[in-house]
Amino acid sequence: MNGPILDLVGIWTVILGLGVFFYVLLDGFDLGVGMLYGLHRETAARGIIMNSIAPIWDGNETWLILGGLALLAAFPLAFAIIIPALYFPVLLMLLALIFRGVAFEFRFKDKEHRGFWDHAFCYGSAVATFAQGTVLGAFIQGFQVEGRHFVGSSFDWITPFSTMTGVALMAGYCLLGAGWLVLKTHGELQDWARRQGRRALLLVLVAIGAVSLWTPYAEADIAARWFSWPNVALLAPVPLAALALAFAAWRSFGLKHDAMPFVYSIGLFLTAYLGIAISLWPNIVPHRYSLWEAASSESTQAFLLVGTLFLLPIILLYTGWSYWVFRGKVKADAGYH
Amino acid sequence: MSLDPVILSRVQFVWVVAWHILLPAFTVGIASYITLLEGLHVWTGKPIYLRVSKFWIRIFAVSFGMGVVSGIVMPFQFGTNWSRFADATANVVGPLFAYEGLTAFFLEAAFLGVLLFGRKLVPSWAHFVAAFMVGFGTLLSSFWIIAVNSWMQTPGGYTIGPDGRFFPADWTAIVFSASFPYRLAHTVSGFYVTTAFVVLAVGAYTIRAGKFVAEGKLMLRMALGFLTIFVPLQIGLGDAQGLNTLEHQPAKLAAMEGLWDGGSGVPASIIGIPNQAGEKNDFEIALPKLGSLYLTHSWDGAVKGLKDFPPDQRPPVIVVYFAFRIMVGVGLLMLAIVAVGWLLRWRGKFYDAVWYLKGLQWTMPLGFIAVLAGWTTTEVGRQPWTVYGLLRTSDSVSPSLTGANVVLSLLLYMAIYLLVYPTGIRFMLRIVWNGPLDADPENDTKVESGRPAEPVQALPHGDAS
Numbered sequence: 073m074n075g076p077i078l079d080l081v082g083i084w085t086v087i088l089g090l091g092v093f094f095y096v097l098l099d100g101f102d103l104g105v106g107m108l109y110g111l112h113r114e115t116a117a118r119g120i121i122m123n124s125i126a127p128i129w130d131g132n133e134t135w136l137i138l139g140g141l142a143l144l145a146a147f148p149l150a151f152a153i154i155i156p157a158l159y160f161p162v163l164l165m166l167l168a169l170i171f172r173g174v175a176f177e178f179r180f181k182d183k184e185h186r187g188f189w190d191h192a193f194c195y196g197s198a199v200a201t202f203a204q205g206t207v208l209g210a211f212i213q214g215f216q217v218e219g220r221h222f223v224g225s226s227f228d229w230i231t232p233f234s235t236m237t238g239v240a241l242m243a244g245y246c247l248l249g250a251g252w253l254v255l256k257t258h259g260e261l262q263d264w265a266r267r268q269g270r271r272a273l274l275l276v277l278v279a280i281g282a283v284s285l286w287t288p289y290a291e292a293d294i295a296a297r298w299f300s301w302p303n304v305a306l307l308a309p310v311p312l313a314a315l316a317l318a319f320a321a322w323r324s325f326g327l328k329h330d331a332m333p334f335v336y337s338i339g340l341f342l343t344a345y346l347g348i349a350i351s352l353w354p355n356i357v358p359h360r361y362s363l364w365e366a367a368s369s370e371s372t373q374a375f376l377l378v379g380t381l382f383l384l385p386i387i388l389l390y391t392g393w394s395y396w397v398f399r400g401k402v403k404a405d406a407g408y409h
Numbered sequence: 410m411s412l413d414p415v416i417l418s419r420v421q422f423v424w425v426v427a428w429h430i431l432l433p434a435f436t437v438g439i440a441s442y443i444t445l446l447e448g449l450h451v452w453t454g455k456p457i458y459l460r461v462s463k464f465w466i467r468i469f470a471v472s473f474g475m476g477v478v479s480g481i482v483m484p485f486q487f488g489t490n491w492s493r494f495a496d497a498t499a500n501v502v503g504p505l506f507a508y509e510g511l512t513a514f515f516l517e518a519a520f521l522g523v524l525l526f527g528r529k530l531v532p533s534w535a536h537f538v539a540a541f542m543v544g545f546g547t548l549l550s551s552f553w554i555i556a557v558n559s560w561m562q563t564p565g566g567y568t569i570g571p572d573g574r575f576f577p578a579d580w581t582a583i584v585f586s587a588s589f590p591y592r593l594a595h596t597v598s599g600f601y602v603t604t605a606f607v608v609l610a611v612g613a614y615t616i617r618a619g620k621f622v623a624e625g626k627l628m629l630r631m632a633l634g635f636l637t638i639f640v641p642l643q644i645g646l647g648d649a650q651g652l653n654t655l656e657h658q659p660a661k662l663a664a665m666e667g668l669w670d671g672g673s674g675v676p677a678s679i680i681g682i683p684n685q686a687g688e689k690n691d692f693e694i695a696l697p698k699l700g701s702l703y704l705t706h707s708w709d710g711a712v713k714g715l716k717d718f719p720p721d722q723r724p725p726v727i728v729v730y731f732a733f734r735i736m737v738g739v740g741l742l743m744l745a746i747v748a749v750g751w752l753l754r755w756r757g758k759f760y761d762a763v764w765y766l767k768g769l770q771w772t773m774p775l776g777f778i779a780v781l782a783g784w785t786t787t788e789v790g791r792q793p794w795t796v797y798g799l800l801r802t803s804d805s806v807s808p809s810l811t812g813a814n815v816v817l818s819l820l821l822y823m824a825i826y827l828l829v830y831p832t833g834i835r836f837m838l839r840i841v842w843n844g845p846l847d848a849d850p851e852n853d854t855k856v857e858s859g860r861p862a863e864p865v866q867a868l869p870h871g872d873a874s
Contacts, residue, residue, distance in 0.1 A: 130521060130522065131515065131518035131519050133477065134510065134514045134515050134518045137480075137484060137510050137514055138507070138511070138515075141484055141503070141506045141510045142507055144484070144488070144503045144506060144507070145503030145504045145506065148496060148499030148500065151488050151499065152495045152496035153492070154488070155489055155492060155495075156490075156492040157809065159489050159807075160814075162488070162489055163489065163818050163821065166481060166482045167821060167822070169478055169481060170479065170825055173474055173478035174475060174478060174832075177471050177474045177833075177836070178832060178836065181839070182832070182836065220496055221492070221493070221496075221807075221809070222807075224809060226810065226811070226814045368499060369500045369577065371500075371576070371577045371580075372503060372504055372576075372577055375504050375580050379511060384511070387516075390515075390519050390520070391515065391519050393519070394519040394520070394522050397522075397531060398526070398527070398530070
């Protein structure tokens with residue numbers, strides 16, 4: 073037999089899956105922090121909120137580039153169909169990320185228009201999150217494809233479902249952001265973050281419930297995936313774990329735990345992420361192309377894998393180190409340069 | 410007239426990449442300069458290096474942030490607007506893009522945080538390592554993105570599948586395609602020269618402003634010394650890339666030269682107005698046989714002209730022709746500026762010649778103009794292809810896009826960039842006006858009685874803003 077020794081597509085599925093999940097977690101909490109920034113009225117607290125992510129947001133956003141490029145390199149057919157189909161949400165996300173990214177520097181330097189850059193930061197975070205949520209919704213619903221190309225209209229992505237997932241992701245990122253702030257702040261600001269975390273958690277639960285009912289109702293194959301025997305028993309741990317984690321997160325936001333709200337919120341995201349993956353498996357262009365059909369050539373995947381397996385652990389190591397340098401509660405004197 | 414998504418997507422790509430390229434053109438060089446200053450500070454212990462380094466780090470922070478966010482836009486353009494290009498070429502260029510992210514972006518981002526915020530949190534050697542890693546990251550990034558660009562210009566190491574898609578055959582030949590070493594050297598050296606002219610201009614301004622004369626002299630001295638080597642080197646590297654273009658992309662070279670009729674002993678067109686429809690140059694001044702001499706190093710060397718290629722395989726000659734002349738003109742001007750600098754040094758008037766320092770203040774944009782002109786030469790010269798000779802630009806655009814879609818996105822990109830870029834440039838200039846303050850109140854904040862103070866609130870107001 074002449075087949076590959078390793079299942080490259082399987083490995084790349086894991087890498088891409090991890091990369092996207094890392095992005096969702098890391099930029100998720102810092103976009104969430106950006107939205108919470110807009111909800112807090114006090115200037116002093118806002119400074120601390122922003123400083124809690126100032127040294128790390130740039131690294132967090134890098135996972136978005138990696139996700140996009142890994143999709144291009146490992147599953148180019150999916151990239152070539154999905155990205156043009158999401159022309160406007162991707163545009164909105166990019167423009168919003170520009171605004172909030174420059175706000176970190178500009179807000180400190182532009183005293184005359186600080187209010188403007190404050191808005192740029194929180195609305196930029198909100199719009200970028202909403203756009204990512206609609207990307208998720210449109211992705212789950214699938215695209216109009218002919219051959220190797222998206223042939224629908226650039227406005228197909230606007231649906232009630234994608235609007236709902238957009239709002240849902242805003243709540244989700246706020247939950248992660250609140251967890252982060254509980255970890256990184258203390259005193260009144262921390263108490264405030266705990267309250268925001270609980271509010272966001274309630275919204276997230278409503279949203280997860282809505283998606284969990286809506287998708288199997290709308291898509292027969294997703295219903296079959298979850299509710300046919302024996303899947304219903306095998307997959308039951310996922311929703312049950314989600315419920316348990318949601319309960320634990322709720323409790324820990326109320327108790328004096330500093331780290332656990334963030335940890336449980338991450339756990340909740342993981343179960344939601346797994347849920348979506350289970351619904352869509354094994355497709356990467358939902359309802360159309362499987363991971364194997366969309367994969368790049370074996371030589372392409374192998375060439376990139378060699379370096380990736382070497383580089384990813386190093387990246388995680390020094391990224392971890394940069395987080396370690398800025399560990400502990402935020403101090404304003406660690407601020408700009 | 411209907412809106413053409415191909416033309417509009419090209420305009421959009423030009424818009425987002427032209428603004429973006431200005432930032433690496435500066436950050437690649439300034440990251441290395443900061444590393445050098447930090448290293449000199451660690452090594453000599455002289456505080457002046459630290460003051461100058463801190464000053465440039467503040468400017469670097471603004472430019473790097475803008476570079477990151479405008480850079481995130483770029484890979485998505487290949488999906489949103491050029492999905493057929495992505496589908497056709499991803500098997501070959503996809504990993505190169507991904508390696509840029511893996512080797513460079515994470516390195517820059519992780520160590521940037523430590524460089525900007527961690528001076529008090531890590532030992533000084535670790536801070537130096539952080540500066541080095543950021544600089545090294547910018548160079549790795551240049552390596553990979555220019556590998557992609559070079560492959561599009563001079564593709565190698567591929568096979569073409571039955572559906573027209575490219576597949577890898579030889580990775581070494583893909584990464585190190587025919588024009589890659591020349592392009593990489595010419596581009597990175599160009600970025601360094603661009604940065605050095607910014608340092609030169611800022612140094613001249615700082616001396617003239619009179620508050621930080623020692624720092625200004627240091628910048629001026631370092632920049633002139635650097636440019637003395639790199640401007641001639643850059644001109645030599647440009648010549649080498651030109652000869653490489655003659656070999657591998659003769660139509661582009663003919664457009665750069667404005668050469669319609671090929672043959673042996675071709676003239677050198679000094680200036681004229683290329684007329685694409687008439688297949689000639691209007692109002693031309695040309696010197697006979699000189700073209701063959703510098704292109705082939707022989708008076709009678711044979712060079713192909715534009716008429717040797719079918720009209721639908723020629724680039725827009727007028728754009729390439731003038732962009733090339735602007736780049737060369739700026740290069741020669743740079744050489745003159747350096748020469749005058751040495752003349753003044755030799756007479757001991759380098760720091761005192763007011764007219765020279767005044768003039769230097771205006772040299773800040775020179776490198777950027779040359780970079781944009783050089784980039785226009787090579788990219789417009791590649792037309793009408795995205796992959797030279799193999800994949801047409803008109804066959805690369807996303808099939809689902811309408812002209813109206815692209816008009817809308819283009820207008821939004823224009824509005825946002827026109828707001829963000831001038832603002833960022835204004836902030837950087839303001840840092841320059843404030844000068845290399847030792848303890849900069851704008852950025853060094855204090856802890857008040859153990860409680861963190863809000864950074865901006867801690868500012869003493871009324872300084873030079």
